[in-house]
Amino acid sequence: MDPEYTQDAENFFNTPEDFNRAIIGVYDMMQPAYLNIWIGEIASDNSIAGGESVNDTQGLHEIQNMTHGGVNEELRAVMRVNYTGIARANYIFEHQDKIDFPGKDLILAEARMIRAYFYFNLVMYFGDMPLIIDRRISINEISSTVRTPKAEIYAQIESDLRAAIPVLPATVSEIGRMTSGAAKALLGKVLLYQNKFSDAATVLGELIDNNTGGYGLFQDYSTMFLVVNQNVNEDVFTIQFSGLQGxxxxxxxxxxxxxxxxxxxxxxxxxxxxxxxxxxxxxxxxxxxxxxxxxxxxxxxxxxxxxxxxxxxxxxxxxxxxxxxxxxxxxxxxxxxxxxxxxxxDDDLTSPLNYRVIRWADVLLMAAEAFQRSGNDARARTELNKVRARVQMPAINATGDALYQAILRERRLELSGEGYRFWDLVRTGQAAGRISGFVPGRHELFPIPQVEIDLAGGNWSQNPGY
Structure with a gap:
């Protein structure tokens, strides 16, 4: 949340280029994707924190051991990064009526989709959070801003994505720009995370059946994560990186x-x-x-x-x-x-390897789960076995709960190392059985950073158990 009066809009948003610069600033706040990769894996059964010592990025070791609390630099970074991105998107909406020009609707659609992504991150990590739409708030307003129930945040996320989908193009000439396919995939994921299985199946099934983005499974899984094989047909929603310092x-x-x-x-x-x-x-x-x-x-x-x-x-x-x-x-x-x-x-910090937020195999597996959970085992097997066939693994012919468990296991096999595992375990109720130290009723959410509670004048209650 930007401090009051740090940006002067009087001399901005007067040209199309100003709006384009502003949306680039929104895109920019997706760059700290490393936080999701680290926390989504280290909090799960997939990996440990590692590093030079247990005091090296101590917050990650606490997350690994399920001993994290309200003082954690990584969790504070998650909150600050996503709210900064939201503030940048809202800054555009504050001034959306200042001028008209061809392409403004596309910039606003991009802002809506990325804002939805930021809010989805926040609700996954922290649950109820302040919902601020179409305006920035000053530092003086924070103490009177309450945490919004996560159901309302999800409703806003869905609204933003459904508004963006018909405006965003299926394909783009400038690599990394948002597409309608990326927005549909994110909407399907958001619905799945709310256990809206029938709705998720509809959205994801439509994305698969009307594949105007030309998506598919990249043929060679073993080389897919090399730099030379990024921005391929597998990539649905990707955060772009370069080898420059910054x-x-x-x-x-x-x-x-x-x-x-x-x-x-x-x-x-x-x-x-x-x-x-x-x-x-x-x-x-x-x-x-x-x-x-x-x-x-x-x-x-x-x-x-x-x-x-x-x-x-x-x-x-x-x-x-x-x-x-x-x-x-x-x-x-x-x-x-x-x-x-x-x-x-400094090549420790300048990898040009993109982060795949959602790739096509994830779309197929989310669809498989949504179809299975809404009663269509046959379609679920179809999507699941596409993923298995790519890596020459035998088809699965299970039904009912055995099929559901096979789909969840396939998510781990296909997507491990990419930052999804913790959230999959939590949302499917399997975290306590898989994560050492996981306490049901507490660890489904991360704690609100104590410094943010203090900045809000104690107006925000801490999440249960912390």
Whole structure:
């Protein structure tokens, strides 16, 4: 939430270029995607925090151990980043009537979709949150702003997306701009997360059946997460990154590159293909063991460092270090620093590897779940088995709950390392059985940062159990 009077609108929003600059500023606040990758994996059974020590990004270690509370830098960053993005979108809506020009409706549709994405992040993490629409609020208003019930926030998210879908184009010439397909996929996800299975099946089924965006499953899963294979048919909703600097360790949200990639890299690595990094977000043995023998997604998802070294022609010349924050022997092989994909100049922070917020396989699996839960097992199997066929895994012929559980397991096999796992476990009621230390009634939500409660004059109650 921007302080009062920090921006002067008198000399802005007077030209189409001003509106375009403003929407670029909204897009910019999607860049801290590393937070979702880290927290969505580390809070789950998929990975541990890792890093140099347990005091290195302490908040991630607390999240891993389910000991997090109201003082947590990562959770505060989640709240601040998303509300900053909302304020930037609302700034456009404050002044939407100042001038008219061709293409303004498209800019407003983009703003609606991205605002929906920011609010979806907030409601996933924190539940009830202040809902501020079409205007910014001053610092003086915060203490009188109450937390809005999450059902109302979801209603606004749905409204924004349904308004954006008919305006956004199916395809774009400028890579990274929002499309109607991305908005439909996000709407389907939002509906699924509310257990509106029939509505989700309708939206996602229509996206699949009327595939005007040309989406599909990228043929080679094993190379899909290389930089050379981004912005392909698999990519439905993607956050774009570049290898330019932009920021530094003092301002990770200022970066132009994907910070997760360097942080996931192998500590002090010297050898082929990969490059050194900070050994964060390390996959667990439990995740590695979940894959069936012959499922090529295992190696594409989880780098077994010792097996990789042993398979090289010069294993004795390859070395790496183990961080004090934990070591599993595994690394996130989807978002990892590779030798020929480094940005400049500080390549820990400047990866050009995009973050796939929603890809086509996720759309198919969300559709499979929505169809199964709304009584259409046959259509659910169709979508599920498309995903399995891509990686040469046998078709599943189950029905009822066995099919439902197969779909949830397939989500883990297909999407691990991408930041979805914690939310899948929570929304399907499986978190307590899978996450060590998870307390039902508390850990479904994260705590409101205490500093934000203080800034609100104590007007916001803390989430239960914290």
């Amino acid at each position: 920021g530094d360790y003092g301002c990770l949200i200022c970066l132009n590159g994907n910070a997760a990639v360097g942080f996931h890299g192998i500590r002090q690595y010297e050898g082929p293909f990969y490059a050194d990094g900070n050994s964060y977000n390390l996959p667990t043995q439990d995740l590695y063991d979940e894959f069936d023998e012959g499922d090529l997604r295992r190696e594409a998802t989880v780098l077994d460092i010792e097996a990789f070294i042993a398979a090289q022609p010069n294993p004795s010349e390859i070395s790496y270090a183990i961080g004090g924050g934990g070591h599993t022997g595994f690394y996130n092989n989807k978002y990892i620093k590779r030798a020929d994909e480094r940005g400049l100049p």
